[in-house]
Amino acid sequence: MDDKLRERLRTAAEAHRPDRERMLARVERGMAEGPSARTPPGPLPLLRVAGATVAVCGVLAVGAYAVTSAGGGQTRGGQVAASPVPSASAPAVPGRVPELRTEDGPLWAAGAVDPHSNAYWAQSNVTLRTTQPLSSLTVELRIAQTGGVNTTGSWRSLPERDFTVSAQQKGGFLVYRWTLKPGRTVPVGTHMFAGQYNHAEGDRRADGDYFTANAARSTGQRVSVGDDFTSDH
Template identity: 85%
Template sequence: MDDKLREWLRTATEAHCPDRERMLARVERGMAEGPSARTPRAPQGPLRWLRVVGATAAVCGVLTVGAYAVTSTGAGQTRRGQVAASPVTSASAPAAPGRVHELRTEDGPLRVDGAVDPHSNAYWAQSNVTLRTTQPLSSLTVELRIAQTGGVNTTGSWRSLPEQDFTASAQERSGFLVYRWTLKPGRTVPIGTHMFAGQYNHAEGVRGADGDYITASAARTSGQQVSVGDDFTPDH
């Protein structure tokens, strides 16, 4: 209880002069009416005022808490909105998907290297795959993945090995333009260095190839499986 309220109560108590005759009359009247005739009355004077003050304080407390909750929720929504807006802003520049495994350029008799052809320009490019094998291969699958950095679409592909020995395809898949060459059953890849290349248009400007990569899996004529891969980092 603060000092102002204490002062008010003290003043009200000193100013109160009870009417003895009226009080006795009320007591006698109440006894005559009996308990059933009495009706509850709202408390008067300082006690009623205290209850009003308490109720007001409680309401103020609820309003204060409510205002804080609204303010906090509003701020949270603003922060969430800002966070949610970030992907929309960056949606025009797709992130390069991660690789599913570590790439190693050499495995047993097989080696692979990737490089962007020096004749590429601001609108068109060719990515070269150099495959070397020191043993004949009874099966071979080569995949060249070009990240969709904007405007990437195929303009063709080729290989140095006989065309009739391979099944070739080019299709969009999971944010990449994927070139695939698969050796047909009953054919053999001879010992030597062989080339595979994918050609494509792209958005105007210098295109970064650091999201591109290649993989190759093969089987020796003895049946042993090998697999290799490489990316297109600037040092190539």
């Protein structure tokens, strides 16, 4: 009879997962109250002891589980399964380079990483050629944030006073923007816009870099071109 009771207690303790604080409170309250005057004779006192024992076993089981969890894993065959170590955060991956065309009407464009770039610094060149004067022009150069990409300046071959220039981190890119001021004109010819930047040490890939140029002819007709930096030009 004792063996069967012990087996039942052991089985119940292994299967039960009570709330630890609640079970401790129930055990302490039962010990403080003592035997009830209404408790009838017979096997019920034994069941009461058994219930208290199950509660204590459950509390011990919960305590062991809590200690194991605090150690960073579950015990399996006497070994502790270590929690997975989070991987180092990687730079945000920008979106896919859009479909671009390098020629539209009188406007042609190409993009290339300057050959004087090195393991810490780079310059991306945008070359535009127009066979007609342009009454408006916005050139936007996007350098993918591959790690440590920060602006160090920019320039253009056209007069500085003719353009407003900005550089900002946006959407996983360092974005340069040159906008022709109202009333100014881009003459016929070949012109260059360049963005300069630091980057994480190493041979930086320019797969995610690209630029766009949107312009209007003197007739008002709009044209747009663009290119990426993965091809030799």
